[in-house]
Amino acid sequence: MSSYQKEQLDTLNMVQRHLEAISKQEKQRLLSQISDYLTFRNTVDAFLGEHFENICTLKCYQSKVSACCSREGIITFFADVVVNVLVSEKSETKALSEALIKPNTGFKCIYLDIHGCMWRVKPIICEMFLCDTAEKAVFSEKSPARKVWQQIKQREKQYRWPDQPVLFDELETYFIEAGFRSPLMYLHNSPGLLRIKKLAKTNF
Secondary structure, rough: OOOHHHHHHHEEEEEHHHHHHOOOHHHHHHHHHHHHHHHHHHHHHHHHHHOOOHHHHHHHHHHOOOOEEEOOOOOOHHHHHHHHHOOOHHHHHHHHHHHOOOOOOOOOOOOOOOEEEEEOOOHHHHHHHHOOHHHHHHHOOOHHHHHHHHHHHHHHHHHOOOOOOOOHHHHHHHHHHHHOOOOOOOHHHHHHHHHHHHHHHHOO
C-alpha cells in the first residue's frame, strides 16, 4: 500500500468510525450542516451533465488519455471524505476501503472502476476540473454557459476557500475537537491556506 493510499484509507476509516459512534440526532445535525453544499453539488452535476458529459466520457474516460484522473494525482480534502461518508451507504464506503487496500498497479486513480468514479459525492477538486480541450469545445467567448460556470466557481469558494468561515474548515474543526487528526485536513495543515485564514481573521 502506498503512502497516498494509507492516508486515504486511514482518513476514511476514521471518519466512518466516528460517524457510526455518534447519535442519530448528531448525524442529522451534520447532514443539515452540509445540506446547502449538497444542493450546490447537485447544481454542478446538472451543469456538467448538460454541457460536458458526452465530451468528457468520450474524449477522456473511454479513450484512457485523461491526465485528470491519474494515479495518486487527485487531491481529497478531509471534508470531501466527511460529506461522502455522510451520504453513502455502508456498501459504498466498504467498496472504497477495499479499493484502497489493493495495490494500484495501473496508471489511473484508485477510485476509478469500470463505471467511473466510486465516490457518491466526488472530491470537489475533481468535480470542478475542466481541461482546456473541454472548455474550448463548449465555451465560446460570449457563451452563456461560460458565465454560468464562472458563477459556479465563485460559489464553490464559499465552501472551501477560507477567506471567510467555510464548511470545509468547520468540518475539520469538528473532528479536531473530537480528538482526530488527518493529513487531509488542509485547512488546518496547509501553509498557504493557513496564511489566507490569518489574513482574513479580522473579518471572521
